[in-house]
Amino acid sequence: GLFQQQLRIAPDDVRPRYQLALLYGKTEDSALRDPDRAIEYLRAVLAREDQDISARFLLGQLLVEGGELENAREEYLRIQTTLGDLHEKGVVPGAARDNPRFQQARANFETLDACLSGGACAF
Secondary structure (H helix, E strand, O other): HHHHHHHHHHHOHHHHHHHHHHHHOOOOOOOOOOOHHHHHHHHHHHHHHHOOOHHHHHHHHHHHHOOOHHHHHHHHHHHHHHHHHHHOOOOOOOHHOHHHHHHHHHHHHHHHHHOOOOOOOOO
């Protein structure tokens, strides 16, 4: 399809990989859904752009859906660390604690932490 063609034309561009990961990971069409392939695309994105917050969030979601809670917890911790660093360097203005994506990553991390400690698992 279109994203595969973009990938062939611009192999260094991470956007087609992210879009393919989104397609394979979140589609409602069971014939197309392939979370493992989606995770593979996301890992390729992150190998090129380690600070891609959208890719990390999607990876965390897919890991939770696949039951890989410890790995998902680590992704949400990475998101918090990355956003904290970006705020500290002034790349993103304001305080990290006020950033909605930071807050969501923290909430997801805390939920997974509680779940892995034997608490409630509500996602």
